[in-house]
Amino acid sequence: MSKEKTRGLNSFPVEIIHNIFHYLEKDISTLYSCVRVNRNLCKQVIPYLWNNPMPNTYSPVNIEIFIRFFDEKVKNLLKNQYELDIEDSYQPLFNYTCYIKILDPRGVRRAAFYWLKNYYVEKFPYSDIYIDFKNNQIIDIIEKSLLRLILKNSLKIENLLLDLAEKYQDIPNCNIFLLKELQEREEGEEGGEGNQSNHSNHSNHSNHSNHLDQPYQSYQSNYPSHGIREITKLSIMNSSVKQFDNIQEFLDLLPTVCKNIKKVRFYDLFFIDPTMELKLCNVIKSQKNLTSINLTYNFVNILRLISVIKHQANSLKKLVLRYIHHNDMFLLNTFDQLINLEYLEINECYPINIILEPLIRANLKLVTLKINDIEIRYDLVESIIKSSGSTLKHLELNIYIDIIENSLPLSKLCPNLSHLDLKVSIRMINDDDDEYVDDLRRKKPTFFNYINHLKHLKYFSADFTYYVMSYIEDFDRYINFINFPSLRFISLKDQYYSSSNSFKRRFDHFSTMFNEITFYIDSESDEYYLDPLEDFVREKKDSGLSLNYTFDGYYNFVATDRILY
Structure with missing residues (x-):
């Protein structure tokens, strides 16, 4: 069998x-x-x-797998000078480094640190040996050798992650990334001047398949050593006030070495200086086919970095801007060139009109639009939705009910939406303004008319503030009449203290459409509210109903179909 x-x-x-x-x-x-x-x-x-074996801060990696194939000088140094017991008889079955596609130099050092820490714990269980992450010669040696091994043997590193925070010190010497030392040594070996012990440890394999069918004998292969030359994704993070020389040198060589980067992400560069900004600009300008740019800053003027985005206007498909605060109108002369964008995400950028107005002129045809707006500029957002029209499939917005009153419904603007995620609010009002409150309550169908009749919608999530739910008292009556024939998931989250009857009405309606329904209830709620609901959940347990408690003060109704949305 x-x-x-x-x-x-x-x-x-x-x-x-x-x-x-x-x-x-x-x-x-x-x-x-x-x-x-x-x-x-x-x-x-x-x-x-093994495409990313060192992603976790606390996950140890068996460094012995790699140490066996370090240079003989390095192994002898670790054995004789630092008195490490290195097991030479260990024979890995695969060339694990050839599969690594994500390179995080900080992760390499982290792996060396936790391996050394565990080594001392096992060998000296009652010792209080302290391992300094930043200043430890053993970690330095293992980190450099392991990084060199990965750069030489990986068939294709696709993603390079650089965290330049001070606590992780500097990136290693730039020559490692150029594979300069390796190339010089290999040329010497071909001329008969190489280390004979290394020759005895290596054997060639005719193809990748055969290589997997036998225990791995060496890390030498017929594949060329690309190092980081073929990366398609680059992420750089820097929260350090220090500017290391090696970082500056690396940013200088990066545009000359890497020509095929498709996606860049620069984030948390809180202390970027003009020199570093200029180097990052050169990285963007040097790439011929950038499809995605993600810029996340805070309290930093990065006008030059934003302005070079225009150099990638023809190829750029995705743009993410987060926490960018500026007031320079120069951006109006750059963003209107991004006519090929398909994905746009703007999160808490101020003033938002500096970004949106030129994008309106670009007449975008977006597939995904996500805007977490700290200002009330729905008119500008609506223009982008309207230009995208039937191509728009995924929409995330902050909206104000009293502002969308005279706006076109989404079914008219973007009829092919499949994902809709809304944070629904009203502008802060004076509770003594009875006339305004009465007027708002009379307009309560506004929100439902705005979202109704989306025939292709599969995922719907709405997060309501307290004010919204308190003024739409018969919310559940309206939600029952919304026409979403393709819906597979719905989440209704609010800060309003809904009644048990309200949740029951939601269950009665949506249980005819979905297989699983969950109520998320604030654990601080009193027994008068919880007891009848718990009884109701027990009664309907066989109908796919469950109850979870949270601590965030929100009340969430979630219904989902077992069919993936």
């Missing part, structure tokens, strides 16, 4: 197997279980387990 099962599994097309593993890529425990099934499945899953 087991042989038949194994044979059936091996007969699966490779494309299907890879699609399954790609879906499970972040489910590490399941992937490890697949490794134990059989040899063939093990070979297929190893690349997914």
Whole structure:
């Protein structure tokens, strides 16, 4: 029976197997279980387990897998001078470094740190040896050697993550990223001048498949060493007030080495100076086909960095701007060139009209629009929604009910929406203004008319402030008449103290449409409110109803279909 099962599994097309593993890529425990099934499945899953082996701050990595293939001088130094017991007999089954696609130099140092810490704990369990993360020669040696090993042997590093925070010190010497030392050594080896001990440790493999079918004997292969030359994603973060020389040198060489970057993310650069900003500008300008730019700053003037975005106007598909505060009208001469954008996200940028007005002139055809607006400029947002029209599929907005009163409904502006995420508010009002309150209550259908008749909507989430729910007292009566024929998920979250009857009405309506319904209730609620609801949940448990308690002061109704939305 087991042989038949194994044979059936091996007969699966490779494309299907890879699609399954790609879906499970972040489910590490399941992937490890697949490794134990059989040899063939093990070979297929190893690349997914090792594409980013050092992502976690506290997850130890078995450095012995790599130390065995360090230079002999390095191994002798660790053994003799630092008295580390390195197991030479350990024989890894795969060339694990060849699968690494995400390189985080800080993660490499982190891996060395936790390995050394665990090493001393196991060897000297009653010792109080202190391991300094920033200043430790053993960590320095392992970090440099491991980074060199990864850069030389990885078949293709796609994503480079640089955290330049002071607590992680500087990035290693730039020559490592250029593979200069490795290239010079390899040229010497080809001329017969190389280290003979290294030659004895290496063997070539004709192809990748054969390489996986036998225990891995060395880290030498027929594949060229690209290092970081072929990266397509670059993320740089800097919260340090210090400017290290190596960082400046690295930013100078980056545009000359990396020509195929598609996505850049510069975030939390709180202390960027004009020199560093200019270097980052050169990185953006040097790329020929940038498709995504993410800029996240705070309290920093980055006008030059924003202005160079125009150099990528033809290829740029995605733009994310967060926490950018400026008032320079020069941006009006740049953002109107971004005519090919498909994804736009703006989060707490001020003043927002500096960004939106030129984008309106660009006549965008967006697929995704996300705006967390700290200002009330729905007129500008509506213009972008209108220009996108039927191409817009995903929309996230902050809206004010009293401002959208005379606005067109979304079904007229963007009829093909599949995802809608709204934060719904009203402008702060004076509770003594009875005339205004009465007028607002008379207009309560405004919100429902605004969202109704979205025939393709699959995901709907609405987050209501206290004021909204208190003035739409019969909310549930209106929500029952909304026409979302394709809906697969709905979340209604509010700060208003809804009654048990309100939740029951929601359940009675949505249980005819969805398989699973959950109420999220503030744990601070009194027993008078909770007891009848708990009884109701127990009664309807077989109908897919559950009750969860939270501490955030919100009340959330979530209904979902088992069909993925």
